[in-house]
Amino acid sequence: xxxxxxxxxxxxxxxxxxxxxxxxxxxxxxxxxxxxxxxxxxxxxxxxxxxxxxxxxxxxxxxxxxxxxxxxxxxxxxxxxxxxxxxxxxxxxxxxxxxxxxxxxxxxxxxxxxxxxxxxxxxxxxxxxxxxxxxxxxxxxxxxxxxxxxxxxxxxxxxxxxxxxxxxxxxxxxxxxxxxxxxxxxxxxxxxxxxxxxxxxxxxxxxxxxxxxxxxxxxxxxxxxxxxxxxxxxxxxxxxxxxxxxxxxxxxxxxxxxxxxxxxxxxxxxxxxxxxxxxxxxxxxxxxxxxxxxxxxxxxxxxxxxxxxxxxxxxxxxxxxxxxxxxxxxxxxxxxxxxxxxxxxxxxxxxxxxxxxxxxxxxxxxxxxxxxx
Amino acid sequence: xxxxxxxxxxxxxxxxxxxxxxxxxxxxxxxxxxxxxxxxxxxxxxxxxxxxxxxxxxxxxxxxxxxxxxxxxxxxxxxxxxxxxxxxxxxxxxxxxxxxxxxxxxxxxxxxxxxxxxxxxxxxxxxxxxxxxxxxxxxxxxxxxxxxxxxxxxxxxxxxxxxxx
Numbered sequence: 001x002x003x004x005x006x007x008x009x010x011x012x013x014x015x016x017x018x019x020x021x022x023x024x025x026x027x028x029x030x031x032x033x034x035x036x037x038x039x040x041x042x043x044x045x046x047x048x049x050x051x052x053x054x055x056x057x058x059x060x061x062x063x064x065x066x067x068x069x070x071x072x073x074x075x076x077x078x079x080x081x082x083x084x085x086x087x088x089x090x091x092x093x094x095x096x097x098x099x100x101x102x103x104x105x106x107x108x109x110x111x112x113x114x115x116x117x118x119x120x121x122x123x124x125x126x127x128x129x130x131x132x133x134x135x136x137x138x139x140x141x142x143x144x145x146x147x148x149x150x151x152x153x154x155x156x157x158x159x160x161x162x163x164x165x166x167x168x169x170x171x172x173x174x175x176x177x178x179x180x181x182x183x184x185x186x187x188x189x190x191x192x193x194x195x196x197x198x199x200x201x202x203x204x205x206x207x208x209x210x211x212x213x214x215x216x217x218x219x220x221x222x223x224x225x226x227x228x229x230x231x232x233x234x235x236x237x238x239x240x241x242x243x244x245x246x247x248x249x250x251x252x253x254x255x256x257x258x259x260x261x262x263x264x265x266x267x268x269x270x271x272x273x274x275x276x277x278x279x280x281x282x283x284x285x286x287x288x289x290x291x292x293x294x295x296x297x298x299x300x301x302x303x304x305x306x307x308x309x310x311x312x313x314x315x316x317x318x319x320x321x322x323x324x325x326x327x328x329x330x331x332x333x334x335x336x337x338x339x340x341x342x343x344x345x346x347x348x349x350x351x352x353x354x355x356x357x358x359x360x361x362x363x364x365x366x367x368x369x370x371x372x373x
Numbered sequence: 374x375x376x377x378x379x380x381x382x383x384x385x386x387x388x389x390x391x392x393x394x395x396x397x398x399x400x401x402x403x404x405x406x407x408x409x410x411x412x413x414x415x416x417x418x419x420x421x422x423x424x425x426x427x428x429x430x431x432x433x434x435x436x437x438x439x440x441x442x443x444x445x446x447x448x449x450x451x452x453x454x455x456x457x458x459x460x461x462x463x464x465x466x467x468x469x470x471x472x473x474x475x476x477x478x479x480x481x482x483x484x485x486x487x488x489x490x491x492x493x494x495x496x497x498x499x500x501x502x503x504x505x506x507x508x509x510x511x512x513x514x515x516x517x518x519x520x521x522x523x524x525x526x527x528x529x530x531x532x533x534x535x536x537x538x
Contacts, residue, residue: 067459070494134404141415148429155433155508161494169495175433193403202389202396 014038021051022051026129026358029368033345033357038354045346053372057332063135064327065091065165073159075336076370077117079312081110081150084163090308090319091165091246094301099248100290102169105283109180110150110162110244111310112276116187117146119269119276124363126266127198128371129362130207135198142190145183149176149264167293180284190275199270208263212348212360216259223340227272228314228364231265233258237310250282262356264365269365292323300327314338314365338370428510433493435533436463436486437509438526445534446527447505448481452508454497481527488514489522 021032028258030051036043052321054077060068065087087109094098120143127135147157153172154162162169198204214224219232237254239247255271257264303325309318315337322331340363349360409415419426428434438446448465455463468482497507516522 063459066496067457067494069494070459070496116402134400138403144415149430152429154430155431155495156493159493161492169499170431173429196403197400200396201400202393 004349015043020357022048026362027368028125028366030365031342031368031371033361035354035357036153037354040137040355041351042349042354042357045357046351047342047345049342049368049371051368051372054369056373057326057334060332061329063299064297065329067330068161068332069164070161072334073161074369075334075373076120076312076314076317076338076367077158078367079111079114079314080158080160081107081114081163082310082312083317084161085111085245086308086310086312086317086319088165089165089310090321091299091301093308094321094323095099095165095299095306097166097294097296099167099294100292101288103288104246105287106168106176106292107163108250109283109287110279111245112279113146113149113180113183115313116273116276117143119273120146122269122313123194123198124283126362126365127204129358130204132198132201132204135194138190138193138197145186147182149179152176152179165299166296167291171292177284177287180280184280184284187273188277191277194270199266205263207359208261208264208354208363209264210261211352211356212262212363213260214344214348216258218344219260224315224344225340226337226365227255227268228265228341229315230254230256231259231268231363236316238309238316242309244308244310246283247279250279252279262359265363298327300325309335312337314367314370315341325367333371336370336373338356338366338368342366342371400501403418428512430510431508432510432512433495433508435488435509435524436491436506436509436526438484439505439507440528441534443534444528444531446481446531447503447534448484448527449503449505449533450479450481453500457496457500459494459496460490460492461463462487463497468469480533484526486521486526488524489519490525511521 015036015038017034017036019032020035021027022030027033032048032051034046034048035046052069054074056071060071063071063189069084069087072087073080076083093163120139124139124143127133127139127319151157153176154160154169214228214232214235217232218224218232219229224232224234225236235241235256236256238244239252240254251277255268255275256266301321301323303323306321306323307318309316317337318335320333320335321329324330343360345364349357352360401434417426424465439450440446450465451469452465454462455465464485464487465481466483466485467479469477471477495508498508514522
């Protein structure tokens, strides 16, 4: 076989290119990392996305606003409630209506439960990526309790489509308050186990400390938001910068670290779980009474352009709607957190070993359907 | 001097081993605690517990048209559910009948539900003014033939419930 110039070039430098993915267990979806290796060392990485592109933005143009909400579940399926809320808030702001306090409280509690469930699954999968299978069972055991709360009230476990422009699809189940309180009490006892199992483990610390350093400048210039950005000291929590729903009413801390390595991105999420529990504690006892759905004649935002951002479990989700005054959007665009978080991987993983690439991509907490949409 | 460094290195080596074992034991404490306490098991034996397994009332399993004991449904063929459906999973087919008073009216011929394209967004149920629809709690939807997922929801021989005028 004839050798190409590129092959010769690679041979001289003793480099070779391997593909991690599209079917690799640690990418958690169909994502391909084209990785250039020199020995065991990563020289550069080119992420290739688009394997699960479904054209959600284009599809949404043919659907009315209440209908297109169910497609946002399918972007970042681990923060479905928060995605729904983003569209709902954007449409409500555009129409100039305000939902009742009851809806705001319930939305915030659901969002925080979603964040907890997402971080639990991330913790489980992150441990599993690094070879600790135990974490997977412990994380999923506790996540099951949250999914039960969701299932009882919304009828679905993962893709709920519960929050809709104007309020909620239906009122929450009478057991919602009781179950949520039970869960918070239960999980406060179980969360220290997580630290005992994984955080303090020497092998885990050796594999994550000092690996994948991301500077604050990089985080800002690549637009890395969410816990990944906050691990580098980027104050990017939308719940603090531009509070929405019931977040202005609650007290919580924005967790930031300045070290910016894999271990501290991990710590941000672990401490965020405590903060989420605090937020739920403050809200769950005093959910006010009120209607759960506004009496809207038609969901038709006026002509214009509207933008709303929310904090999902993985970072900043922006919804940009161009409306021509009709029942369907003229154009809808999602600024998804994972798309921005993905492309820093070349910067932070270059120079590390191939085994560290798994740890680094795990610490960015990527959800692939959110990258491609 | 060289001896001192060597002693230090050896000391570090053993300290690291000690720390490693200590963290391992610390983690094993958690797993060991659950190992000796079978009451903390949370898993279910799924196919065996079919008889007792109950979904939550709100669980969205599959769409059904509510029929009462006299085989009456409440659908008045207004087509709202089909229009609300984001992906065309519902087809409402009407047929015209001549009533006893000589006027023709539309009645339900076939209520076709495509379970294969349904995304369980739940927009159809609150859309119905007659409360004719609801989600059932069934969840074992796997079939060998895709055509079995296209269902006719109105029972054979059913008719609309007579409402007093």
